[in-house]
Amino acid sequence: MTTAGRAPQTLGLAVVLLTVMVGTTMPTALYTHYEREFGFSVLTVTVVYAVYAVGVIAALVAFGTWSDVLGRRPVLGLGLAFAAVSDAVFLLADDTAVLLIARVISGLSAGVFVGTASVATIEMAQGRWSARAPLLASLATIGGLGTGPVLAAVLVTLAPHPLRTTYAVHLILVVVAALIVAVVPETRPRRPGPLRPLSPAVPETVRDFFVRAAILGFAGFAVMGLFTALAPTIAAQVAGVESVLGQSGLVVTVMGGSLVGQLLGRRLSERGADAGAVGAMLAGMVLLVAALLTGWWPVLAAAGLTGGAGQGIAFARGLAGIATGAPPDLKASTTSAYFVVTYVAISVPVVAEGMLTRAVGVTTAGIVFAAVVAALVAVAGALALRAHRRVAA
Structure with missing residues (x-):
């Protein structure tokens, strides 16, 4: 197939990745409705969010190596099947227990x-698209995460039955995505071998880079997790933002910042990208503290944009370096290992934040969170600086 012929398939896989990620964040715009329907507390919101991450990590560990053996398309089909079942369970959810099951699925x-689709997008690209494919995959991932709350907020505002219509729309999108997967060519032929769980081992060729990328990625995704799970609560209780669209807009600031960071990070050297990611995330945490103390929603939005920009730089550089540096037969498993780190970051700190919020309130808990993330970012920055000095020497 020619380079020009591969472009539509590359874009198609990116669209499929975006579609699946949209469904994972749509519930964010519905949390206030669930609070009224099911009597949610802040802690319940964080638990509902975290069980999603438990499902992600379980799937990454169980299935993270499968596409290296079966090929990419069968595993993409499995992921789409889970997405469709999730939408169906959401449509039937009438209490918190069923909602938790839907979030796990x-x-x-x-x-x-996420790991398989990212690798498939990169492998599909040829010619001038090859250099752009890692960025395209990371933009699709974060773009989907950002689109989910906005699409759900619009449907909540304009469509009837918000707790049902949202998932019906996404189910239709999943069907379209399945049709795309059915027609794109395979990028990794099936090969003999057992279907083993993901091994924590990382290839020697990318190990040093993986460690640095994982630490910085952990900090960045912790920030994203906070905004995705708790920005509506912070907006309502601290900044006085009551509308669903306004709350979802504040959630999306971190995604928008991430998209900008990914685009900027592509133009930076490795050293410049590390410095930019560390500086932006530290500035974002300072702004988050200021927003919590002042109650000004524009400062909260600035915190999301700035912190998200740092996360985007770190994520794009990390994903590109890992996906392109790993050996061909370990690309999916190594990429999946990176995503395990990021989804632990999305879940564990957010649950801790929810528990702390219950004990000391939103403002104090948010300040503690910002301080912990800033310390982690500083450690990651110190490790990156030491690595760059070692290379220079």
């Missing part, structure tokens, strides 16, 4: 999908 869809 949604996490399984993302866990099966």
Whole structure:
């Protein structure tokens, strides 16, 4: 197939990745409705969010190596099947227990999908698209995460039955995505071998880079997790933002910042990208503290944009370096290992934040969170600086 012929398939896989990720964040715009329907507390919101990440991690560990053996398309089909089942369970959810099941299945869809789809997008690209494919995959991932709350907020505002219509729309999108997967060519032929769980081992060729990328990625995704899970609560209780669209807009600031960071990070050297990621995330945490103390929503939005920009730089550089540096037969498993780190970051700190919020309130808990993330970012920055000095010497 020619380079020009590969372009539509590359874009198609990116669209499929975006579609699956949209479904994982749509519930964010519905949390206030669930609070009224099911009597949610802040801690419940964080638990509902975290069980999604548990599903992601479980799928990454169980299925993270499968596409290196079966090929990419069968595993993409499995991920889409999980996404469709998740939408169906959401449509039937009438209490918190069923909602938790739906979130776990949604996490399984993302866990099966995100590493394999990212690698498939990169492998599909040829010619001038090859250099752009890692960025395209990371933009699709973060773009989907950002689109989910906005699409759900619009449907909540304009469509009837918000707790049902949202998932019906996404189910239709999943069907379209399945049709795309059915027609794109395979990028990794099936090969003999057992279907083993993901091994924590990382190839020697990318190990040093992986460690640095994982630490910085952990900090960045912790920030993203905070905004995705708790920005509506912070907006309502601290900044006085009551509308669903306004709350979702504040959630999306971190995604928008991430998209900008990914685009900027592509033009930076490795050293410049590390410095930019560390500086932006530290500035974002300072702004988050200021927003919590002042209650000004524009400062909260600036915190999301700035912190998200740092996360985007770190994520794009990390994903590109790992996906392109790993050996061909270990690309999916190594990429999946990176996503395990990021989804632990999305879940564990957010649950801790929810528990702390219950004990000391939103403002104090948010300040503690910002301080911990800033310390982690500083450690990651010190490790990156030491690595760059070692290379220079």
